[in-house]
Amino acid sequence: MTHVSRYLAMLTAVVLAGGGSALAQEWKVDPDHTSISFKISHLGISTTHGRFNVMEGSFSTGEAASFDVSVEAESVDTNNKKRDDHLRSPDFFNVMQFPTITLKTTEATATEDGYQLTADLTLHGVTKSIVVDLVKVGEGEDPWGGYRAGFDAAFKINRSDYGMDNMIGAVGDEVELAISIEGVRQ
Amino acid sequence: MIEPTWWLLGLLLPGAISALGVYLGLRLAGSGRGGALIAWTLGLSAAFATGFYFTAGWPTLPPSESHDWLVLVLLPAAAVLALLDASDKVPRPAVWLLRLIIAGGAAPLLMQIYLTHHWTPAQSGAWFAGLGAAIFLVWALLKRYADRHGDHVLALMMLIVVGGMAVVNMASDSQMLGQLGAVLTAALAGGWLATLRFNARAGRGLVDVTMGVFVGLLISGRFYSWQMDQPWAADLLGVLLLAAPLGVWASVLPGFRGDRGPKGFKAVALRLLVVAVPIAVAACIAGYIAYVESTQAGPSYY
Structure with missing residues (x-):
């Protein structure tokens, strides 16, 4: 492939993958470069951070954009085994009863810097519609011949809306989530 | 961290409701076999439902979590069973068949997610058959004992069993399941006081009713909460707790009966001790595991 044709191919891919592009592109989530983290108030005096370590998903960009991510609730990690075990119990996530947390797009609108998603968040067996602003970070070829794109999102939920209302007060109700998602074009 | 109001509304109130329910039931229905069944069923059911509300809130409809199934299906089923048992018009085989269905169906009812997400059909069949058989065996033997030899001390023995399960659940990562066990313990204590x-x-x-709730909390703890690094530890705790009620039968062993057997307070203490030993072992194992894990995790993660 000549330099010119490679350049044209890259340019075409960039155009196709961009937020709001007319043509659909399918992407598979790269879990090694995707992060789903959260933070929550502790006793009203500090903030505790946590993350989920196991997830999978896919997304499509273009006119009919959608982002679907599935997270293994059991992979919750707050850097404290005893606390993580408690979080997995029926007091909180009840991970044996509700093994997955999912985010499924129901509507996506292209914005200047990404997408605004209306999505169903299913957590602890309860599904609620949320709105998430997804900001495109970038895209490009990786060193292994693939083509990648990445997005960031941050949003808040109240855990009590999802039936997780144990120990509210000591542990905050409002949870701030931050998602950094990287996908490999299929 | 338990809310201070829970001790009043989630523990003392159910105890008082149970005491009042059992007392009124025995006054109105008499203290014969049928009256005792009606009184305890009404007292314990009302007490546990009240305590459940102040501990876990309203159950979700349709039920989704095991404790929702427990309070919405298993508890009413056990209560209906006991009330049918109280009636002389219902054939005994029918009552025993219903008891078999409830005891055998408790695990599949509370563990539906295991069928679809965690176990193969063969694993599900083996576990549910084994659990159903074990639960029915314990339930039936306890019922047989109560009908033949049941007295005031039976409530104290079951109080020890249920209280021990509450401690194990509490130590094994679910405060809520531990609190629900404490609710039943308080209800048994209130009922026991009333029967005096x-x-x-x-x-x-x-x-x-006691077995229905006890089994529901035990299954919920073992299969949804206890996350020991060694699964055999969780299985051992489950076996110890489930088998503990069988200790009531010790009171009819030759050493306990007859002229040479213990009398009065000594006899009661020995009967309680037999039940308490497996419970104490289970509580110590769960407490030790919790202690080791908490020392690795830091003194307080809350």
């Missing part, structure tokens, strides 16, 4: 005003045989009516 009546003849000793008034204590025999507690088995079906």
Whole structure:
């Protein structure tokens, strides 16, 4: 492939993958470069951070954009085994009863810097519609011949809306989530 | 961290409701076999439902979590079973068949997610058959004991069993399941106090509701909460707790009976001790595991 044709191919891919592009592109989530983290108030005096370590998903960009991510609730990690075990119990996530947390797009609108998603968040067996602003970070070829794109999102939920209302007060109700998602074009 | 109001509304109130329910039931229905069944069923059911509300809130409809199934299906089923048992018009085989269905169906009812997400059909079949058989065996033997020998002390023995399970659940990562066990413990204590005003045989009516709730909390703890690094530890705790009620039968062993057997307070203490030993072992194992894990995790993660 000549330099010119490679350049044209890259340019075409960039155009196709961009937020709001007319043509659909399918992407598979790269879990090694995707992060789903959260933070929550502790006793009203500090903030505790946590993350989920196991997830999978896919997304499509273009006119009919959608982002679907599935997270293994059991992979919750707050850097404290005893606390993580408690979080997995029926007091909180009840991970044996509700093994997955999912985010499924129901509507996506292209914005200047990404997408605004209306999505169903299913957590602890309860599904609620949320709105998430997804900001495109970038895209490009990786060193292994693939083509990648990445997005960031941050949003808040109240855990009590999802039936997780144990120990509210000591542990905050409002949870701030931050998602950094990287996908490999299929 | 338990809310201070829970001690009043989630523990003392159910205890008082149970005491009042059992007392009124025995007064109105008499302290015979049927009256004891009615009194204990009404007292324990109302007490546990109240305590459940102040501990876990309203159950979700349709039920989704195991404790929702427990309070919405298993508890009412056990209560209906006991009330049918109280009636002379219902054939005994029909009552025993219903008891078999409830005991055998408790695990599949509370563990539906295991069928679809965690176990193969063969694993599900083996576990559910084994659990159903074990639960029915314990339930049936306890019921048999209560009908033949049940007295005031039976409530104290079951109080030890249920209280021990509450401690194990609490130590094994679910405060809520531990609190629900404490609710049943308080209800048994209240009912026991009420029966002291009546003849000793008034204590025999507690088995079906107690076993229904006990089994539901035990299954919820073992299969949804206990996350020991060694699965055998969770299995051992489950076996110890489930088998503990069988200790009531020690009181009819040759050493306990007859002229040479213990009398009075000593006899009661020995009967309680037999039940308490496996419970104490289970509580110590769960407490030790919790202690080791918490020392690795830091003194307080809350």
